[in-house]
Amino acid sequence: MTKPESSKKESNEETGTKSEPPDDPQTNPSPTTAKDLFADFAPDESDSSDDDSGKKSENYEPASKKPKDSSKKYIPKYKKEWESKPELKSWLSESIHGNTYFYCKFCKKDYRCGISDIHKHMSSKKHTLRATMPEFRAQKFKFRGLLCPVFTPFVAMKSVAPNVNLKAVPKYANFLSACGVRGILVNDVVGEGMSLTIRERIDIADAWADVCEKTNQFLMVQIGGAPLKDVVELAKHAAKREVGAVVVLPDLYTKPKNHLDLIKYVKLVSEFTRNVPILYHHYPRYTGVEIDIGAFLLDIIGEVDSFVGVIYSTNDIQQSMAAAAVNREKFTIFMGTDEGILGAAASGFTCIMGTSLNFLPKLVESICEAVREGNLKAAQTSQNLLIKTIDVVLKEGDSIAAFKAATDIITGTCGTTTREPLQTFWDGTIKKMQVKLRELGVM
Known part of the structure; x- marks a missing residue:
């Protein structure tokens, strides 16, 4: 015989246990932020840095598992200038989980913040092992x-x-x-x-x-x-x-x-x-x-x-x-x-x-060069000619096939042939485009 709801409630109070609330999509929403999404990339407890005694430090709990407690004392926050320190700049980065965490590029994990925590992590076995692997090079994109x-x-x-x-x-x-x-x-x-x-x-x-x-x-x-x-x-x-x-x-x-x-x-x-x-x-x-x-x-x-x-x-x-x-x-x-x-x-x-x-290419370069020299009128003249040329080319058909045909007409470098589902221009269309490009004075 099942107990009435009131009996269940009294039983729970006597035993000190709380009944589990049912799953509710409103209380358990799907990930909507980067922090929620990348909880999967946060370290497992087994991946947390170990101190010399072999015990896990609470500072190295993953960001996604750290309980919230508003009664805690001041928590150190990440400082951008730490990245310029010689011993840190090759691997330290800010964390997607907020300014109370740091991200290790070697270990690919987020950890609790504080300069002492950072140095403790740096001397951990896991980090030391990762640091001795083939050199990590943070990339700088230099092309302009x-x-x-x-x-x-x-x-x-x-x-x-x-x-x-x-x-x-x-x-x-x-x-x-x-x-x-x-x-x-x-x-x-x-x-x-x-x-x-x-x-x-x-x-x-x-x-x-x-x-x-x-x-x-x-x-x-x-x-x-x-x-x-x-x-x-x-x-x-x-x-x-x-x-x-x-x-x-x-x-x-x-x-x-x-x-x-x-x-x-x-x-x-x-x-x-x-x-x-x-x-x-x-x-x-x-x-x-x-x-x-x-x-x-x-x-x-x-x-x-x-x-x-x-x-x-x-x-x-x-x-x-x-x-x-x-x-x-x-x-x-x-x-x-x-x-x-x-x-x-x-x-x-x-x-x-x-x-x-x-x-x-020379016409495009002339636009950028005129802007650099402050000659806006010349830049506008070149841009207008470029737009007129593009309009003439695109009137003949699909943009990729049309631009490819124009390229070969003017430079003779890439051919006019395209692969299906694009349609290669017929000879008559190519000759028609050639005449119009000559009239514009771009060839």
Whole structure:
């Protein structure tokens, strides 16, 4: 016979026990903050630093497990200047869990804060072991200037999947180098990277890596837009070739729902890129992923040490400027639209990506140079000519196929052939575009 509710209550009071409340989604919400999400990355109790007696110090409990107690005495807070101390600067960082914790880059964990706690952790067995592993190098992204997202040359043939023409790469690279383009991005959207096999993407990266060593160009390789297993292989290859940086698009099938999902994805990929700097390509019109870049940059601090910035392929300069202001010391923001080159240069962006660098690099450079010299009228004249040229090119068809055709018409470097589902321009369309480009005076 079951007891009535009142009897159960009296029984609980007599025994000193409390009844368990039922699970309630309102009282147990799903993770909504970086702290909640990255509780999985916090150290287990078994990973906490040990003192000389072999007992765990309470100071090294993981941030996600430390009980809250408002009656505790003053808790030391993290100070940014600690990172400049010679014995700490190679591994100490601020924590995503708040200013009462610090993050160890060697151990990949968050611990309770205080300078004495930091030194105690530094002398722990776990940290000492990690410190003796192959040298950790915190990356500084040093590239500044114009970045060209290059096309993938294909062998001209009637096929839905024409072969990659690697022999065209040296001539292509030499042309861009002669025009002063110092940054190269391969296998991105413009390069039809998502239409290529993993073997083809590796071969293209190798071909550009070899030639960039001779031309002294800075090579960036886009490794995303593929199943995670393939992304891992591309990441390992980029690390092996020691490219200048890797660029990551989000997963294009299981798309991140928010910036925390994206951080988790970038963190997974970073495990295989070693010390190669990582950037995220924010291209919502193509990927369909629209996230808060400001929140993303704030919450990725301390989680992925090799993450260095964002390529911002939207026409919203105000949003890109807000992203650039998050942390100018840690992150580099590329403005990545041709229509916004003048606005980006005038707004102080030192890194600009534009597809038009493939066929009008000198015109793009003239915009940036005129801004630097304070000649706004000349910059506007060059930008207007660039926009007119882009309008003429895009009237003929799909943007990638059209820009690729314009590039080959003007420079003769990459061919006009594209891979399905993109449609290669017919000879008649190419001749029509050639006439219009001559009328504009850009060739």
